[in-house]
Amino acid sequence: MVVVADEVRDALAQGRPVVALESTIIAHGLPRPRNLQVAGELEQLVRDAGAVPATIAVLDGKPYVGLDKGQLERVASEDGIRKLSRRDLPLAFATGASGATTVSATALLAALAGVRVFATGGLGGVHRGWTETQDESADLGLLARTRITVVCAGVKSVLDVPATLQRLETLGVSVAGYGTDRFPGFYLADSGEPVDWTLRSPDEVAAVMRAQDELPGTDAALIVANPVPEAEQLDPVLHARVLENGLRECAEREVSGQAVTPFLLDYLVRHTAGASLEANLAAVRGNVRLAGRIAVAWAGA
Numbered sequence: 001m002v003v004v005a006d007e008v009r010d011a012l013a014q015g016r017p018v019v020a021l022e023s024t025i026i027a028h029g030l031p032r033p034r035n036l037q038v039a040g041e042l043e044q045l046v047r048d049a050g051a052v053p054a055t056i057a058v059l060d061g062k063p064y065v066g067l068d069k070g071q072l073e074r075v076a077s078e079d080g081i082r083k084l085s086r087r088d089l090p091l092a093f094a095t096g097a098s099g100a101t102t103v104s105a106t107a108l109l110a111a112l113a114g115v116r117v118f119a120t121g122g123l124g125g126v127h128r129g130w131t132e133t134q135d136e137s138a139d140l141g142l143l144a145r146t147r148i149t150v151v152c153a154g155v156k157s158v159l160d161v162p163a164t165l166q167r168l169e170t171l172g173v174s175v176a177g178y179g180t181d182r183f184p185g186f187y188l189a190d191s192g193e194p195v196d197w198t199l200r201s202p203d204e205v206a207a208v209m210r211a212q213d214e215l216p217g218t219d220a221a222l223i224v225a226n227p228v229p230e231a232e233q234l235d236p237v238l239h240a241r242v243l244e245n246g247l248r249e250c251a252e253r254e255v256s257g258q259a260v261t262p263f264l265l266d267y268l269v270r271h272t273a274g275a276s277l278e279a280n281l282a283a284v285r286g287n288v289r290l291a292g293r294i295a296v297a298w299a300g301a
């Protein structure tokens with residue numbers, strides 16, 4: 001049912017390292033035409049680490065794990081490409097729709113294909129004002145039920161970070177900082193929240209993955225929260241000011257549902273003269289590199 005690219009299928013069959021990459025960040029999280037360039041660059045970073053990249057998206061109603069150049073171009077530049085979370089998959093398959101997959105849909109398709117390691121920018125989570133909107137990303141519920149290792153720079157800082165961490169605890173999702181005891185803040189190295197566990201090498205991460213497999217009753221994900229290097233983070237003062245304005249404008253314009261996250265990410269890019277974009281890219285690049293090393297350690301384990 002899932003269309004796995006030849007290169008990815010061969011690597012999986014031979015136990016070689018593979019890293020899944022999501023496509024919503026390409027289609028809806030980054031401005032065009034830089035997004036296509038970034039998509040290629042991220043795949044190359046996976047290769048440089050010695051692993052095979054598998055970017056995931058739905059095209060004409062079919063889920064692809066591993067995209068060729070033309071398919072990647074469609075995701076980055078086709079007008080009307082949808083944003084698909086887990087619940088949208090059956091609708092897209094049945095209607096022949098094309099869409100980029102969020103963390104929830106990507107993790108599901110990756111796990112179905114047998115890919116264990118996945119890299120993204122920042123996870124979705126509990127939005128500020130949740131008590132009114134009930135807006136909690138489907139990413140959380142899916143990660144509670146899917147055995148996958150997600151390398152991310154924490155959750156998007158536009159969210160309610162403490163509430164999101166609390167939900168991850170309730171849902172039984174394992175969370176560890178990579179080389180830090182602070183939970184990363186996506187554009188920022190430190191979200192202001194602590195994290196209970198610190199892992200310090202790809203081998204240590206692979207050991208946790210093995211321990212998950214040996215422990216019955218744990219079918220949740222492992223989140224490896226990898227901070228953006230401090231030198232490349234967004235200025236925290238600028239971040240706080242622009243985000244406050246962005247959240248206000250989001251509310252004033254009554255942006256809701258799936259549109260909230262892309263609206264806020266775009267607002268930050270426009271009101272930081274692109275600095276948030278550079279921080280976002282630095283975070284994603286670091287995550288993809290680390291995911292490559294984890295996949296290599298996992299394949300050798």
Ligand code: PSU
Nearest residue numbers: 024025029102103121122124137258261
């Ligand atoms: N990380 C990024 N940029 C993004 C996203 C994550 O650096 O655009 C996407 C992911 O696909 C994530 C989605 O699953 O945002 C969350 O959207 P929502 O809040 O609507 O669930």
Ligand code: MN
Nearest residue numbers: 135136137257
């Ligand atoms: Mn949402």
